Amino acid sequence: MPQSLRLPARAALLSRCLPELGVPRQPPVPPAATRGPRSLAEMPGPSPAAFLYDLLCRGGLRRLHELQVEGRARYGPVWKASFGPILTVHVAEAGLIEQVLRQEGDFPVRSHLSSWKDYRVCRGHACGLLTAEGEEWQRLRRLLGRLLLRPRAVEGYGGPVADVVGDLLRRLQRQRDRHPQHLVPDLAAEFYKFGLEGISSVLFASRLGCLEQEVPRDTETFIRSINTMFVMTLLTMAMPKPLHRLFPKPWQTFCEAWDYMFAFAKGHIDRRVAEAAEHGEPAEQMCLTDHLAREKVPMKTIYGNVTELLLAGVDTISSTLSWSLYELARHPGVQAALHRELAAAFGTGCSPSATALGKVPLLRAVVKETLRWGRGRRPRPCLRPQLHPCLCPHPCPSPLSSSPPPSPSSPPSLAPSSSPSPSSSLSLSPSSPHPH
Numbered sequence: 001m002p003q004s005l006r007l008p009a010r011a012a013l014l015s016r017c018l019p020e021l022g023v024p025r026q027p028p029v030p031p032a033a034t035r036g037p038r039s040l041a042e043m044p045g046p047s048p049a050a051f052l053y054d055l056l057c058r059g060g061l062r063r064l065h066e067l068q069v070e071g072r073a074r075y076g077p078v079w080k081a082s083f084g085p086i087l088t089v090h091v092a093e094a095g096l097i098e099q100v101l102r103q104e105g106d107f108p109v110r111s112h113l114s115s116w117k118d119y120r121v122c123r124g125h126a127c128g129l130l131t132a133e134g135e136e137w138q139r140l141r142r143l144l145g146r147l148l149l150r151p152r153a154v155e156g157y158g159g160p161v162a163d164v165v166g167d168l169l170r171r172l173q174r175q176r177d178r179h180p181q182h183l184v185p186d187l188a189a190e191f192y193k194f195g196l197e198g199i200s201s202v203l204f205a206s207r208l209g210c211l212e213q214e215v216p217r218d219t220e221t222f223i224r225s226i227n228t229m230f231v232m233t234l235l236t237m238a239m240p241k242p243l244h245r246l247f248p249k250p251w252q253t254f255c256e257a258w259d260y261m262f263a264f265a266k267g268h269i270d271r272r273v274a275e276a277a278e279h280g281e282p283a284e285q286m287c288l289t290d291h292l293a294r295e296k297v298p299m300k301t302i303y304g305n306v307t308e309l310l311l312a313g314v315d316t317i318s319s320t321l322s323w324s325l326y327e328l329a330r331h332p333g334v335q336a337a338l339h340r341e342l343a344a345a346f347g348t349g350c351s352p353s354a355t356a357l358g359k360v361p362l363l364r365a366v367v368k369e370t371l372r373w374g375r376g377r378r379p380r381p382c383l384r385p386q387l388h389p390c391l392c393p394h395p396c397p398s399p400l401s402s403s404p405p406p407s408p409s410s411p412p413s414l415a416p417s418s419s420p421s422p423s424s425s426l427s428l429s430p431s432s433p434h435p436h
Contacts, residue, residue, distance in 0.1 A: 043089070045071070045080040052083060061234065068092065084238030094372070107134050115236040115251075119258050126300045128308030140305060147291045148202075158354030159285055160201040166351070167211040168194045174213070191318040196223065199313030203306050204268040205287035222264045226311060229257040265307040273299075324370045338362050 046054070054060040060067050068090060071079050077093035091097050116131050127133075129140050147153055168190070175184045184190060193210035196219070200206050209216045232254035236244075244251045272289045276282070281290060288309070292302045328335040345359040346352045357364065 040080065040089075043078065043080045044075040045082075048082040051081045055083065061231070083234070085240065086237055098372075107138060109133070115233055115254060118241075119255055120304070122255070123259070123262075125262060125307075126298075126304035128305040130308040130312060131304075143295070143297075144288075144305065144309070147288060147295075155354040156286060157202045160205065160287075161198055162351050162353075164194065164198045164201055164207075164211070167197070171211045188318070188322065191321050192223070192314065194321070195314040195317035196310075198317055199310055200268070201287070203287060203310055203313070204265075204272045204289045205285070206268045206272070218264065221260060225257040225260045225264075226314065228253060229261065232257065261311065262303065262307050265310055266303050269299075269302060269306055320367065320371060324367050327370050328366065334362075334366065338366060 045051075054067055071081070071090055072092040077096055078089065078091055080087060080089050082088070091100060117127065119125075120127055120131060127136065129137065129144060132140055172184055172187075172190060175190070176182045179185060193215070197208055197210040200208050208219045208222075210219055232250055235250045236254050239247070239250065269289050272287065273293055276290060276293065281294065289302065289306060292305070328338065341360055341362045342352075345356060
């Protein structure tokens with residue numbers, strides 16, 4: 001029998017702050033008592049033809065979240081789907097997703113991004129944290145975890161990130177001032193630009209101008225390249241390699257998008273390395289490129305990892321921020337409690353430092369709990385519930401709108417679904433609107 005799953009401490013903290021949200025988590029779905037585990041062949045799911053029809057004829061590539069909601073309702077918490085040679089298993093139960101993640105070994109296996117790896121072999125690029133496997137992945141994960149995730153390392157990036165946050169708030173205020181109804185027309189796009197600006201300041205200490213009134217052309221091209229690459233990923237993975245010669249356009253477009261992303265990152269990395277060679281290493285506010293160069297990491301490995309982290313950072317920052325704000329907008333009691341905590345810890349009109357995160361346990365609980373139950377979820381457009389005017393200590397005179405951004409993705413071989421069942425204190429209830 002699977003080990004029972006305990007309610008995380010962060011969920012308990014949220015429940016104490018707002019008792020009406022203390023919804024108990026559903027226990028994991030037990031296996032059938034009358035028979036052993038069923039095989040993959042017995043797993044329910046749409047036929048390959050039906051799934052292909054949904055993707056290509058019903059606009060499924062633009063509404064993956066809706067397809068997953070439909071799959072959860074039709075087949076239950078676990079189902080399979082095939083697209084060409086790609087077989088995906090969707091898990092749509094928070095407890096089951098947690099079991100899958102906890103049972104991973106030392107070398108967790110993520111989506112088999114064959115086209116990503118084929119591109120790196122074709123161009124001679126090194127694999128980064130997203131594409132490396134086995135011991136190579138573990139070595140990179142330990143190195144980057146030490147340089148990016150330890151509390152002391154995080155504190156070193158606090159200053160540049162705080163500057164980016166200030167620029168985001170000023171840009172949102174400008175957008176609202178120009179709007180006749182005092183709204184931000186496309187909050188999802190703003191969070192996406194914020195993610196790119198924030199992660200670039202951490203990776204190679206560059207400001208890309210994403211939050212300026214006029215975004216530089218090369219930055220706009222980089223953003224378009226990310227979107228193009230994601231769209232082409234699913235198509236190139238589904239096409240057998242012999243078909244690339246008969247229908248070369250998808251593969252060429254895919255490679256061109258990656259070429260620009262690698263060239264974009266390489267230019268900023270080379271600039272930072274040249275500055276360090278000419279003026280010496282900065283005494284403070286070192287970026288990841290500085291740390292990797294100090295560790296004598298080969299430049300080829302630096303290019304591969306920084307490019308992939310740039311891509312991953314944009315997606316994860318914007319997605320996490322969007323869903324956290326969305327949940328706070330849906331739970332005004334938690335939002336009010338969080339505002340009280342922030343005001344007590346920092347006051348108003350102040351820029352909090354990274355060292356002060358220990359004073360705001362509810363803020364950390366909100367983000368962690370949102371990530372826990374919605375870890376595999378892909379953000380889609382949704383309604384605009386109102387947010388508190390001063391959630392953060394920066395000046396922000398009136399309510400903002402929450403709208404999780406659309407983000408294309410390819411289904412991994414084991415995919416936590418976009419529609420986990422309500423099993424945590426911040427879950428979507430059947431009567432509440434779904435973000436699709």
